[in-house]
Amino acid sequence: xxxxxxxxxxxxxxxLQHQELIGIINDLERxxxxxxxxxxxxxxxxxxxxxVMFHFATEESMMKEAGIPLHHFQSHEAEHRAFSGRIxxxxxxxxxxxxxxxxxxxxxxxLTHHIMKTDME
Numbered sequence: 660x661x662x663x664x665x666x667x668x669x670x671x672x673x674x675l676q677h678q679e680l681i682g683i684i685n686d687l688e689r690x691x692x693x694x695x696x697x698x699x700x701x702x703x704x705x706x707x708x709x710x711v712m713f714h715f716a717t718e719e720s721m722m723k724e725a726g727i728p729l730h731h732f733q734s735h736e737a738e739h740r741a742f743s744g745r746i747x748x749x750x751x752x753x754x755x756x757x758x759x760x761x762x763x764x765x766x767x768x769x770l771t772h773h774i775m776k777t778d779m780e
Contacts, residue, residue, distance in 0.1 A: 660684055660767045666774050673721070676714045677774055683707050684766045691759045700759065708746055715739040718778070735777055742769060 662678045683706055690699035719739070722732050749762050 660770075666771070668774065668778050670721070673718060673778065676710075676717060677770070677778075680707075680710060680714060680770060683710055684763065684770065687759075687766070688763045691763070704746070704749070708743075711743060711746065715743070731780065738773060738777055742773070745769075 660681050662681050666677060667674050668677075683703060687700065687703040687707065690696070690703045719732070719736060722735065727735075745762075745765065749758055
């Protein structure tokens with residue numbers, strides 16, 4: 660997945676964080692094909708979980724400060740929680756290897772859609 664100007668929200672802090680998330684997704688994709696698969700994927704998943712929590716907290720704080728209407732904030736927050744839930748689901752699998760390829764595609768699709776639609780709103 661590559662960053663492009665079409666993904667830019669115009670909020671530098673958020674755009675930089677989105678770029679970092681894209682980098683983590685790319686790291687996850689590389690890790691799943693590496694020799695030390697289990698260790699590499701576990702490391703990237705830890706980074707992804709931590710960064711997602713940080714990023715979502717940043718977005719939600721900025722939205723509150725900006726006075727975003729409550730219904731929009733709640734909808735946006737619900738998307739964040741659903742995404743976090745999917746990350747937790749993968750981590751709970753006995754053998755996440757069989758789910759990882761589909762999960763990477765989910766991450767790419769979700770992030771692109773979330774940025775292009777929800778974040779742009």
